[in-house]
Amino acid sequence: MKELLLGLRLLLGSGRGNRVRFVLMTVGGSLGVCCLAIVMAIPGILAAQDGRIVGRQSVSPTVQSNGVIADGYPLTLDRTDPYGSTPLTRVFTARGTRSVEPPPGLPSFPRVGEVFVSPQLHELRQHNPALAQLVPGEEVGLIGAEGLARPDELVAYVGMSRAELSGGSPVERFGERYGPPPTLDPTTLGILRFALSAVVLLPLAVFLSVCARLSAADRARRLAALRLLGLSKKGTQRVNAAETVAAAGLGAILGLGEYWAVNQLASRVGLPGFTWYPADGALTFQTLVVCLVGCPTLAWYVGRASAGKAAANPLAVRRGAVEKPPSKWVFLPLIAGLGVITGYCVAGATGHAPTSTTVSSLLMPLAIILAGVGLALSLPSLSRFLAQRMARSTRSLSLGLAMRRNEAEPGGAIRVATGLVLLVFAASLAQGVVIELNGVAKSVLAVQTYEISYGELSGSQRRAVEAVPGLRAHVVTLRSDSADGGAAPSPEAVVATCGQLRKAVPWVKGCVDGRPMRLWDATQPEENAEAGGSAVFRLKVGQHSRDLKLTVPQQTIRYSDHEGIHVLPSGAILVPPAALPPNARLESATLTLVSGPSEKTVRTVLDGIGGIAPMAGVTTPGLIVDSFQRVTIVRTLLAVGMILGLIIGVAAYLVAATDRAVERRPQVTALALLGARARTLRAVQVVQVVLPLAVGLVLAVVVGKMAESSYLVTGGGAVFWDGGGVPLLLACALGVLVVAAVGALPLVGRRIDPELIRRD
């Protein structure tokens, strides 16, 4: 205990420099705790959102023994459709005679013609009155937070009569035990947590290590003096630990406060694609324990360990012994991690992707952690090796001085930059996660089709929709009104020109414009009528209905449709648009739009359609709009993680670089007094950071891309290698280099202060 008090006494009584260091440690610790709390809060936020979705699921009354459901229960009918690329949930309800608690967030069931909407939908209705068709009724109130998963959710409870809602289900209460699938399934959540941990916690660990080692030389000398004065080995370590524990404890309290503020602010502002209520992100008991107990405990061990050298060999520390070269064992984690990663990469490249997910789910994260930790541990050795060789061979004074410095103190040089290196490594991993999730979200089809009922679009809307950016083609399909009503397949008609056909499908042969022809794809089962048969199609011309009778022609257009998706029905009659009566309205037709399958294109098209015809029902075969939302959430969270990682990495860099510069001031002053030019000093300062950082970044990009690739190999997706992310990663690495170089420049002052080298 006396050692702890002595440690605190030394801290309180120490000079300005030490107090600044303590403040830095505390602020660094608080930043770390804040990030930790954010990472820990994400599952809680998602769980709270999913909980509210489950809470509004209707529970049907128990079926009676005679197989009949008792009468008088309210009825509900749920519909979730894409509004642009956002899901819009409409719950149509009809009151019953029985008293049933209203859905969460509602004061009562809406009456006929009444509607309760979420705040976001309320906003949309203000700006787009046409939404009234989609959400019909008079708005009588907003849905409360307890009835919404997120503040920006689009939900409406529409009151209807029981007669109108004959297809609805009776409701006994709300709060089904099992709801729809969670926003992020446990696997995705696990991956996200792992990626976030890599992105945030690895740079954070470096930051804390940087903070713990600030003014390391000065502190070690002080501790060594205490040891020489008779303090025990353990006591010396405890003195140092007292300081780190005090910083960590204070930092934990501050960090939790920072988290509270961040939660309050960010939940109100919202993140792109991800919003939540402040209460969702409230601190949990688990987070409090981890932050308030775990962090100081960890700091205790870190503080004791960092004083180990001064306690074990105080004389060497007092004499300023040369830093020992890093042990060769530091390469072991990197080699082990890279071994596994390379194995997976080779397996993927040779078409032997592993099928055992159990082994891979353990081995893969382990390999990534080993590679990341190994990267951080082996960089000093690599830096020293390179510095040694460059210092011997170079003729440049600046480079020579910088390399000699890195050779003598490789740990110090690279510690400055490790946070940024790990960030680039983790960024590559995050890219892999997004690619994997994209693979799940995006359609595996060659094209994406969008089917809209023609009757739901006005003439101008139809023309605008057909011109939405990203679309490749559009065709109109008419279902015939079979006169006989028999079992014989009724042919369909496709209203399109040959040019439109060629855009819609990969291969077309024998199309002649202006002539009805029969479409035939040899790969499709032909369900429509044989050639020579007839079909009637009902059209509207003006106010009158008119039947268009067509005979299935003999002339055939051979075409080949896309694999897995049929844009054109084989056996249909191709009707040239000119063959339709003037002013004919195809009320019962379906407009099929065709676009590329990429997520970006699909989003653009859906948003385009939503903007033009928000009420139109759009069917998107093979595509789940929810998965887009999932990818958006994951992307947003990873982006938040990257930003946090960047802040921490840059902070670690600045703190470490400043500390190093402060420790070097006597030597730099001596050099300046000897007549070194300012540009020489600056070049030394920049080179000694930039060169090892460049080596580290190259390694991080290579190892990161390999880790990403092996992650994709084990993920079961179709994509094993993503070259598209490389330019972004290289740009990030270059940005980091520039930031590091520019950040190092101001650390060499122009003024020479001889006091810095006077110690009498």
Added chain:
Amino acid sequence: MQARVRFPSGVQINTSEVLTAKGIDLYYGPAHAVKGASIALHRGEVVAIMGQSGSGKSSLLYALAGVLPVASGEVHFEGRPLAALDDEELSALRRDRFGFVFQYGELLPELTVEENTALPLRLAGQRKAPALAAAGEVLGRLGLADLKERRPSQVSGGQNQRVAVARALVHRPAVVFADEPTGSLDSANAATVLKEFLALARSRGTAVVLVTHDAKVAAQADKRFSMLDGELTPQVQGEL
């Protein structure tokens, strides 16, 4: 103002005035650190400035070297006023014409003894090989040739200080400014280092400004001044 003097070592040196200061004042905020100090330094001459800690002797030394700007008065080096020189020219002056010895050597710990010694030549733009050769020659004269591959942390405090002396003289400067050059050494080591330092400086015709609080050290100088509360007073021969 030319003269030729014969030193005890027998070396004849041109003793023209190399550095002069007239009525210089230096302030640290309100504190008047140097009060109207005047001094003249001739080629090959060793001048000692004595005084207690805080008397202003180091401030005067760095003012004479052009590191600390003076509030009033003038410092001339070889007839040129230092105040007229810009930062780049002052750096060049320190690099090419001045040498420095600090109390704790201030060798760069990451460089070898030989590289530390060659540093002024390298800073002046000399290529690596001839610079190291020149450093080797000076180290040899100081009996440190065997240590040239070692790092400062691998040699004793006295040896470190001798390396600092070698570094100060390797480029044959006109003036060496020595701030308590033996302050960190025991008396035996201090005597050896000082003897070698002054012998080498005199043999090369280098003037030395020596700041010390040690009377024994000051006794080795050709001229002695004492500093008290910022005021510089010449000492008469034999007065210590």
